[in-house]
Amino acid sequence: MVDERKREQVFTEDGQHLDEETLFVVSQIFKALSDPTRIRILNLLCTGEHSVNAIAETLNLSQSSVSHQLRFLKNLRLVKYRREGRTLYYSEDDDHVMNLLKQAIEHALHH
Amino acid sequence: MVDERKREQVFTEDGQHLDEETLFVVSQIFKALSDPTRIRILNLLCTGEHSVNAIAETLNLSQSSVSHQLRFLKNLRLVKYRREGRTLYYSEDDDHVMNLLKQAIEHALHH
DNA sequence: TATATATATGAGCATGTGTTCATGTATTGA
DNA sequence: TCAATACATGAACACATGCTCATATATATA
Numbered sequence: 001m002v003d004e005r006k007r008e009q010v011f012t013e014d015g016q017h018l019d020e021e022t023l024f025v026v027s028q029i030f031k032a033l034s035d036p037t038r039i040r041i042l043n044l045l046c047t048g049e050h051s052v053n054a055i056a057e058t059l060n061l062s063q064s065s066v067s068h069q070l071r072f073l074k075n076l077r078l079v080k081y082r083r084e085g086r087t088l089y090y091s092e093d094d095d096h097v098m099n100l101l102k103q104a105i106e107h108a109l110h111h
Numbered sequence: 112m113v114d115e116r117k118r119e120q121v122f123t124e125d126g127q128h129l130d131e132e133t134l135f136v137v138s139q140i141f142k143a144l145s146d147p148t149r150i151r152i153l154n155l156l157c158t159g160e161h162s163v164n165a166i167a168e169t170l171n172l173s174q175s176s177v178s179h180q181l182r183f184l185k186n187l188r189l190v191k192y193r194r195e196g197r198t199l200y201y202s203e204d205d206d207h208v209m210n211l212l213k214q215a216i217e218h219a220l221h222h
Numbered sequence: 223t224a225t226a227t228a229t230a231t232g233a234g235c236a237t238g239t240g241t242t243c244a245t246g247t248a249t250t251g252a
Numbered sequence: 253t254c255a256a257t258a259c260a261t262g263a264a265c266a267c268a269t270g271c272t273c274a275t276a277t278a279t280a281t282a
Contacts, residue, residue, distance in 0.1 A: 014157035015155060022216065030144040036138050051258080063260095087249095104140050108137045175271080196279065242263105243265105251256085
């Protein structure tokens with residue numbers, strides 16, 4: 001039997017109270033990682049920067065779809081880009097989130 | 112400038128080729144963590160097992176909503192339950208995924 | 223057996239999401 | 253300036269998602 005008294009909203013190591021903003025940020029991070037296309041793009045960017053067309057060709061996706069997803073990832077500051085002429089080279093921009101992705105991939109592969 | 116030759120599908124530490132199933136599993140894990148209600152439920156279960164009604168009352172959610180989400184989490188084997196009379200006590204069932212959640216929460220809090 | 227309690231489930235609905243298609247914008251080179 | 257290249261953007265559509273409401277199921281107790 002468990003103690004069912006309402007927990008006080010103290011901050012403990014786990015099960016701490018989550019304010020609205022934290023809840024939103026956490027859900028956004030995971031939402032970004034919850035789509036197969038975005039996972040493939042981020043996984044590819046693990047190997048270094050790539051142009052939009054390179055991503056589309058390598059992953060066999062439409063240029064438009066890749067561009068839309070890159071905008072999504074850019075808004076969350078998970079990727080960044082650098083311009084060289086007409087070409088934009090995208091690369092990762094959040095070590096911590098990339099780490100979460102790598103952990104989940106490792107977990108899924110070794111099961 | 113980056114080497115744009117198509118990557119061979121060798122397995123390297125990062126950026127490895129992701130087969131369909133792995134991709135699906137990874138996306139499902141993150142999808143489970145991408146909803147505020149499920150995050151709150153899992154975060155509460157960090158503190159120990161809770162009945163369905165206790166979860167609903169503590170988090171101020173409807174019984175139906177909690178029950179639906181618990182079914183979702185149970186299908187992914189992220190939670191389990193034990194029966195005691197009419198009451199079902201739910202608890203976490205995947206240390207690794209709970210760890211991903213805790214990391215993301217810590218990351219979001221200290222920013 | 224009848225009633226109450228705890229939870230599960232299905233339908234329906236509003237909203238969110240990811241894609242394609244068409245087109246717009248920016249940069250380069252002739 | 254004109255055409256070509258690389259990428260971005262908006263609309264529209266199909267589909268997924270999470271909630272509520274009503275109801276079903278399972279267990280305990282009188």
